[in-house]
Amino acid sequence: MALDAIRETTLKAYCRVDELSAEEEELFSALYNAAVGYMVQAGVREPPEYTPRRAQFDLCVNYLVLDSWDRRDVSFMGTSAAENPSFRRLLNQLKLTEPDVSNLDTSGSGEDEAE
Template sequence: MTEWSDELKARLMAYCRIDALEEGEELLLQGLYEAAVSYMGQAGVSEPLAGTPRRAQYDLCVNYLVLDGYDRRDVTITGTIVSDNPMFRRMLNQLKLTEPAVSDSDT
């Protein structure tokens, strides 16, 4: 997993449109990031190499999950119908369908 860094924090803050983190929110953002990466792994998508188009898609999915977790911190959601962003779902499915196979020599 990519290590937590100021660059990663800045990228997530920009994606989530956070101008400044309040006390304790950096740990929250870091926890949401780690949970998103874990979710992707459990969904069958491994972390791709940096600098690849596949990595860009992976990062967008992780960013989406972090923003979703950040925005929906309340126990209940009221008001509007809540569903996955269809673009996120398509991108996640594409990553799952194109997950590189692991050969016996790689294990």
């Protein structure tokens, strides 16, 4: 869940954030970690390598970070905001296509124990 330099650059570009103070850098990193945690708890594991699925995962994380970054204030003025439908579609697609791990051997032996 570490925010590497390349991922941080693309995330900041998505959020249209240029320079941050040291405190803001820590907050930005915490928001990223919280967003990745949200996705994992929602049933979507972080893909290990860059694939189209990873691009979708990253877009969902970007949305969550930007939403949290923009809503740092305690009060919210104006009409109530609705969730971005593009985010919801991506999250639903990722959840529905999450590889099934229930049939995988997690014992580490690589042998069928039913023999």
